[in-house]
Amino acid sequence: xxxxxxxxxxxxxxxxxxxxxxxxxxxxxxxxxxxxxxxxxxxxxxxxxxxxxxxxxxxxxxxxxxxxxxxxxxxxxxxxxxxxxxxxxxxxxxxxxxxxxxxxxxxxxxxxxxxxxxxxxxxxxxxxxxxxxxxxxxxxxxxxxxxxxxxxxxxxxxxxxxxxxxxxxxxxxxxxxxxxxxxxxxxxxxxxxxxxxxxxxxxxxxxxxxxxxxxxxxxxxxxxxxxxxxxxxxxxxxxxxxxxxxxxxxxxxxx
Amino acid sequence: xxxxxxxxxxxxxxxxxxxxxxxxxxxxxxxxxxxxxxxxxxxxxxxxxxxxxxxxxxxxxxxxxxxxxxxxxxxxxxxxxxxxxxxxxxxxxxxxxxxxxxxxxxxxxxxxxxxxxxxxxxxxxxxxxxxxxxxxxxxxxxxxxxxxxxxxxxxxxxxxxxxxxxxxxxxxxxxxxxxxxxxxxxxxxxxxxxxxxxxxxxxxxxxxxxxxxxxxxxxxxxxxxxxxxxxxxxxxxxxxxxxxxxxxxxxxxxx
Numbered sequence: 001x002x003x004x005x006x007x008x009x010x011x012x013x014x015x016x017x018x019x020x021x022x023x024x025x026x027x028x029x030x031x032x033x034x035x036x037x038x039x040x041x042x043x044x045x046x047x048x049x050x051x052x053x054x055x056x057x058x059x060x061x062x063x064x065x066x067x068x069x070x071x072x073x074x075x076x077x078x079x080x081x082x083x084x085x086x087x088x089x090x091x092x093x094x095x096x097x098x099x100x101x102x103x104x105x106x107x108x109x110x111x112x113x114x115x116x117x118x119x120x121x122x123x124x125x126x127x128x129x130x131x132x133x134x135x136x137x138x139x140x141x142x143x144x145x146x147x148x149x150x151x152x153x154x155x156x157x158x159x160x161x162x163x164x165x166x167x168x169x170x171x172x173x174x175x176x177x178x179x180x181x182x183x184x185x186x187x188x189x190x191x192x193x194x195x196x197x198x199x200x201x202x203x204x205x206x207x208x209x210x211x212x213x214x215x216x217x218x219x220x221x222x223x224x225x226x227x228x229x230x231x232x233x234x235x236x237x238x239x240x241x242x243x244x245x246x247x248x249x250x251x252x253x254x255x
Numbered sequence: 256x257x258x259x260x261x262x263x264x265x266x267x268x269x270x271x272x273x274x275x276x277x278x279x280x281x282x283x284x285x286x287x288x289x290x291x292x293x294x295x296x297x298x299x300x301x302x303x304x305x306x307x308x309x310x311x312x313x314x315x316x317x318x319x320x321x322x323x324x325x326x327x328x329x330x331x332x333x334x335x336x337x338x339x340x341x342x343x344x345x346x347x348x349x350x351x352x353x354x355x356x357x358x359x360x361x362x363x364x365x366x367x368x369x370x371x372x373x374x375x376x377x378x379x380x381x382x383x384x385x386x387x388x389x390x391x392x393x394x395x396x397x398x399x400x401x402x403x404x405x406x407x408x409x410x411x412x413x414x415x416x417x418x419x420x421x422x423x424x425x426x427x428x429x430x431x432x433x434x435x436x437x438x439x440x441x442x443x444x445x446x447x448x449x450x451x452x453x454x455x456x457x458x459x460x461x462x463x464x465x466x467x468x469x470x471x472x473x474x475x476x477x478x479x480x481x482x483x484x485x486x487x488x489x490x491x492x493x494x495x496x497x498x499x500x501x502x503x504x505x506x507x508x509x510x
Contacts, residue, residue, distance in 0.1 A: 022388040067389070087385065101385040130342065130356040133277040134322070134393065 014110055015086070016074045018102035021067060024137050024246065025097060028064040029071070038062070038098060042073070045093035050079040059112045059253040060119050060202075065245030067138065072253045074112040112253075118182065119202060120252040123195040123211045123243065132191075139192060140247035146218030148188060153224035154217040155184045155195075157231060158210060165234040167213070169205030169242070177203060177234075184210070196251075205242060213240035269365055270341070271329045273357035276322060279392050279501065280352060283319040284326070293317070293353060297328070300348035305334035314367045314508040315374050315457075320500030322393065327508045329367040367508075373437065374457060375507040378450040378466045378498065387446075394447060395502035401473030403443060408479035409472040410439045410450075412486060413465060420489040422468070424460030424497070432458060432489075439465070451506075460497060468495035 021038055029038045039056055046054040059072040081089060086103035094100070109115075124139040126132055131141040158164075158181055165177040183198035195214070197207050213230060216222040222240075230238040276293050284293045294311055301309040314327040336344060341358035349355070364370075379394040381387055386396040413419075413436055420432040438453035450469070452462050468485060471477040477495075485493040 020388050022391075069389075091385065096386065096391055097388050099385050099388050130346065130354050131351065133275050133352050133354050134324075136277075136351055138389065 012076050012078055014074055014076055014106050014108050015083070016072060016102075016104050016106045016110060016112065017087075017090070017100050019071050019073070019098060019100045020069050021071065021099070022097040022137065023062060023065050023067045026064065028066065029058060029061045038068075038071075041094065041098060042090075045090050046075065046077075048093050049081065049089055050077050052077055052079065057112045059116050060250055062248070062250055063205075063208075063245055066248045066250070067246075068250040070252050071250055072112045072116070072255075074106065074110055110255075115255055116201075116253050118198055118200055118252075118254040119250065120254070121197045121202070121207050122249050122251050123197070123207060123247045124249070125193045125195075125211075125215075125247060126191055127193065128191045135192075137246055138249070140244050142215075144219060146193065146215065147220065148186065148193070148218070150220075150224050151214045151218045152186050154214055154222070154227040155186060157224070157228040159184050162231060163234060164203050164206050164231070166230050166232075166236055166239050167206045167209040168203035168236065169209070174203060179203060179206070186214075207248060208243045208245070209236075209239050209241075211243040211247070215243065216240040267331050267333055269329055269331055269361050269363050270338070271327060271357075271359050271361045271365060271367065272342075272345070272355050274326050274328070274353060274355045275324050276326065276354070277352040277392065278317060278320050278322045281319065283321065284313060284316045293323075293326075296349065296353060297345075300345050301330065301332075303348050304336065304344055305332050307332055307334065312367045314371050315505055317503070317505055318460075318463075318500055321503045321505070322501075323505040325507050326505055327367045327371070327510075329361065329365055365510075370510055371456075371508050373453055373455055373507075373509040374505065375438075375509070376452045376457070376462050377504050377506050378452070378462060378502045379504070380448040380450075380466075380470075380502060381446055382448065383446045390447075392501055393504070395499050397470075399474060401448065401470065402475065403441065403448070403473070405475075405479050406469045406473045407441050409469055409477070409482040410441060412479070412483040414439050417486060418489060419458050419461050419486075421485050421487075421491055421494050422461045422464040423458035423491065424464070429458060434458060434461070441469075462503060463498045463500070464491075464494050464496075466498040466502070470498065471495040 026038050027036050031039045043054050054075045056073050056075050083103050083105055087100045090100045126135055126139040126141045127145050161180045163177050164179050180200045185196045187194045195211055217224055281293050282291050286294045298309050298311055309330045311328050311330050338358050338360055342355040345355045381390055381394040381396045382400050416435045418432050419434050435455045440451045442449045450466055472479055
């Protein structure tokens with residue numbers, strides 16, 4: 001069996017992980033020189049476990065302070081650790097604010113980013129006289145109430161296949177600013193308001209800029225129709241400010 | 256008006272505050288030499304605001320890592336800050352994990368501890384294969400399932416006016432170990448199990464020791480009837496281990 005190493009390499013596995021994280025203490029998902037990112041932390045745990053340098057592919061790179069209930073990554077490995085014990089083995093090497101809760105072997109063609117058909121995100125707001133200590137890390141607190149119907153009307157102008165240039169950060173780097181925003185619904189649950197986004201993909205900063213703009217509608221600074229004009233302007237300067245990161249959470253990646 | 260100071264002192268106000276806190280980063284409520292307690296932090300904010308040294312009376316002193324949705328304190332002050340702006344003024348001097356959400360002037364006889372008729376606490380457990388990053392600070396995670404019916408049966412032996420010596424920490428300092436446990440219900444909501452406690456007052460460590468003992472019942476280490484024997488033994492060594500603090504939250508103080 002002199003070809004064991006070659007054989008093993010030939011059987012390189014493509015592993016898909018599903019994970020959740022509390023992004024409060026991280027500089028986002030993507031690898032950075034400082035290293036305090038979800039990706040760096042996960043790669044370090046995987047390297048300890050597999051004794052390999054791992055290259056991670058990610059479904060949706062989240063910004064600093066943004067959370068995930070369901071993020072998906074994949075990586076190639078020669079490791080023969082049984083797939084069913086993989087989540088527990090990785091979790092024992094991760095801090096408690098990142099948890100892998102599923103691992104499976106996938107086809108060689110699976111790519112966490114390019115194979116994804118849609119992403120769902122949720123942005124949560126708490127409207128209350130005083131902040132709430134228990135949700136402060138996961139919702140954006142506003143002390144004033146919002147005009148929900150006007151926000152829903154404004155959101156309606158954004159749903160569909162649109163050029164979202166006006167709502168994107170760093171638009172220069174984007175080749176194609178058209179995205180298919182399949183859903184943008186707004187739910188009220190007690191003192192919380194949830195903005196539910198579903199799209200094939202999102203431009204960088206798109207969700208938080210849309211939320212910031214809809215909040216301007218909710219407090220009467222903009223009319224619902226103004227959001228249509230902003231979209232058509234394709235000018236980022238026309239849109240509202242970026243809503244803060246703690247309200248945002250990646251909820252699902254669909255394949 | 257040479258008697259202004261005397262007059263002011265004579266009109267000393269008794270102020271009742273209702274507050275919430277995330278206890279994760281604190282060494283409990285009660286003042287300690289180290290100072291990193293809820294009481295020390297609150298007193299510091301009140302001293303800044305009133306230029307007085309404040310003596311706080313507390314409804315229920317919580318241990319390190321224990322939370323409160325509704326804690327009540329009172330203090331005497333000569334300050335003439337209008338009561339309606341007091342919560343906001345205090346909150347601006349507090350870290351974001353402590354929030355005062357009500358302030359009112361009360362009768363001189365009001366005493367946050369001795370006037371309280373009952374306290375409600377909730378202990379939360381998550382039973383799931385993997386921990387949950389979003390509830391990890393507020394629920395005790397168990398990877399195994401629990402026999403709910405047996406726990407409910409065991410809890411029934413504890414409800415009533417009982418000597419809770421077997422479930423108390425530091426029993427030597429307690430003159431009277433009898434408490435009226437008016438309610439001990441167990442709810443299941445999805446993957447969460449909530450233990451709801453209501454009593455006139457609780458002994459130190461009582462709730463977490465009861466939960467630890469009921470968990471021994473839930474996983475089959477103890478029979479429900481064994482809990483009756485433990486109660487009657489009045490021996491702390493018979494009861495289960497203290498459940499960890501993060502699952503515990505003070506929910507209400509009734510007057």
